[in-house]
């Protein structure tokens with residue numbers, strides 16, 4: 344699985360974004376995190392192997408999320424589906 | 438090879454036909470059009486840039502742009518799931534463009550995942566294969582549906598949410614059952 348790490352000054356929370364490489368909302372979310380200096384990792388799910396896609400599906404559902412992207416997992420606990428700026432800001436305290 | 442210009446023209450003419458607008462932000466719009474182009478190149482059809490495709494036409498049919506969910510989403514939220522197509526008030530900035538919840542049914546979403554895993558499970562019927570939620574493309578049953586209001590006919594798994602011709606709701610679609618009777 345190709346996990347891309349984006350470094351940033353703010354590493355208060357563990358942030359993992361499941362994204363689609365062609366998705367404009369995912370790109371917006373990636374830029375939002377970057378512009379707010381949030382350290383995060385992302386995985387472009389469409390570029391993963393079938394086995395990894397299946398693992399990702401299980402991971403998102405296990406955490407109570409939906410299969411829509413971006414799916415942002417914060418501190419291994421909550422999943423925020425979609426680029427919901429207010430929810431993301433609240434969870435990341437920014 | 439498909440050009441970005443061609444993808445743009447296709448979206449523009451489709452928006453015009455339906456009275457929709459394309460996303461007002463040129464950068465965001467370009468990202469979506471590039472996503473459609475990329476999908477057409479890698480899958481052979483322009484599947485939705487913001488959704489995970491399986492790469493199998495039968496499984497992705499409902500998310501080929503313009504997807505089955507566009508018309509009901511524009512009607513309800515003012516934008517399609519990707520916000521490629523938007524309503525006039527959103528285009529003009531009178532209403533904000535917010536993320537649209539996924540309307541695609543869960544059973545169709547899960548088919549996209551681990552299609553190869555499901556495939557290998559199918560190939561080994563002797564062992565007790567782990568149950569995966571995927572269905573193989575062959576199991577999808579296509580049916581004929583007609584719009585009781587205008588007579589439009591489609592050959593799909595399910596009838597459309599909104600008739601593309603007369604805008605009648607899904608409830609106005611009925612299945613066409615064909616009986617072949619061979620006698621004599």
Ligand code: SF4
Nearest residue numbers: 485502504517518519
């Ligand atoms: S959500 Fe919009 S961009 Fe995506 S396939 Fe449907 S109509 Fe096309």
